[in-house]
Amino acid sequence: MNTPRPVNRLRSSTSPSIPPRSGRSPHVGPSIRQRPWLEWVVRLVTKLVLLSFLISLGWVILLKYLxxxxxxxxxxxxxxAIGENQNSxxxxxxxxxxxxxxxxxxxxxxxxxxxxxxxxxxxxxxxxxxxxxxxxxxxxxxxxxxxxxxxxxxxxxxxxxxxxxxxxxxxxxxxxxxxxxxxxxxxxxxxxxxxxxxxxxxxxxxxxxxxxxxxxxxxxxxxxxxxxxxxxxxxxxxxxxxxxxxxxxxxxxxxxxxxxxxxxxx
Missing domain, CATH: 1.10.3810.10 (Biosynthetic peptidoglycan transglycosylase-like)
Structure with a gap:
């Protein structure tokens, strides 16, 4: 006589299903995912800020010596002076x-x-x-x-x-x-x-x-x-x-x- 398998109550049909991982945190940027152009703007601004920082830092380092x-x-x-037609x-x-x-x-x-x-x-x-x-x-x-x-x-x-x-x-x-x-x-x-x-x-x-x-x-x-x-x-x-x-x-x-x-x- 076969013994019935115990039911795992933690995995019952009434338990909420766990969504598959998509590689992105569900708490980060839902509005951005819904608006691709906004994500592009955020990335562009981040790159510009980083580039500006690197340029300014390099500028300051250069003028330390020149x-x-x-x-x-x-x-x-x-x-x-030029606009007033004076010696410039x-x-x-x-x-x-x-x-x-x-x-x-x-x-x-x-x-x-x-x-x-x-x-x-x-x-x-x-x-x-x-x-x-x-x-x-x-x-x-x-x-x-x-x-x-x-x-x-x-x-x-x-x-x-x-x-x-x-x-x-x-x-x-x-x-x-x-x-x-x-x-x-x-x-x-x-x-x-x-x-x-x-x-x-x-x-x-x-x-x-x-x-x-x-x-x-x-x-x-x-x-x-x-x-x-x-x-x-x-x-x-x-x-x-x-x-x-x-x-x-x-x-x-x-x-x-x-x-x-x-x-x-x-």
Missing amino acids: PVSVTPLMISRKLE QLYKDWTPYEDISKEAALAVVASEDQAFPKHWGFDFDEIQDALKENQRRKRPRGASTISQQVAKNVFLWNGRSYLRKGLEVYFTFLIELIWGKERILEVYLNVAETGPLTFGVEAASRRYYGHSSRTLTRTEAARIAAVLPNPRLFSIKKPSAYTQKRTRQISQQMRYLGGQRYLENL
């Missing part, structure tokens, strides 16, 4: 950091970003102070560090927008990570606008003082730094009373910071 011979701001200023010659002369007077390096740090040797691209204390002051000021005061200014001048266009600000943060992080402080300061000293169609302390020194930036005095370096907030309004060659006052203030700050020793450990 002179920055031109920036978007230089091109913009030249086009403006750019005055610029890339000079290595070791060939620039450290008085010039100290002057721009004392004037623009005294926390430069210590921060990682962003001075959050200065940002908070600027936000508080701007609640009372008609003209907002900026709080950009030297690193942020380099990121903006070298990699980005002139103007204000959330997109440009976001990219500025991105490139600031990259150059702080890859370049280091001395290279950032070297680039700043070479690309900062120091006068009409004039970029860098070497070009400014030769054009307005008649000698190399290697021999800049403290007062000369402080005057170059004094015009940096608006070099198209303030003049190194014909300093206004305000520029002269600011020059004296920067010289005092340079002494307060301890002189050139302040930048020894960049």
Whole structure:
């Protein structure tokens, strides 16, 4: 007599059937599977983002070693001069950091970003102070560090927008990570606008003082730094009373910071 087989209650006909595996997670992208064009867009955007990251990373690595011979701001200023039928010659002369007077390096740090040797691209204390002051000021005061200014001048266009600000943060992080402080300061000293169609302390020194930036005095370096907030309004060659006052203030700050020793450990 045959013994009836026991019934496996776990596999009864009332149990829900398990769908075959299709190679895709049932929880991921059902709307995308229903819309092939959306899947194509997602893939395209992902590839573009990855490509943009690799290009920007390679660009930053390359400029760690090569002179920055031109920036978007230089091109913009030249086009403006051409459009106004004026002399469009750019005055610029890339000079290595070791060939620039450290008085010039100290002057721009004392004037623009005294926390430069210590921060990682962003001075959050200065940002908070600027936000508080701007609640009372008609003209907002900026709080950009030297690193942020380099990121903006070298990699980005002139103007204000959330997109440009976001990219500025991105490139600031990259150059702080890859370049280091001395290279950032070297680039700043070479690309900062120091006068009409004039970029860098070497070009400014030769054009307005008649000698190399290697021999800049403290007062000369402080005057170059004094015009940096608006070099198209303030003049190194014909300093206004305000520029002269600011020059004296920067010289005092340079002494307060301890002189050139302040930048020894960049």
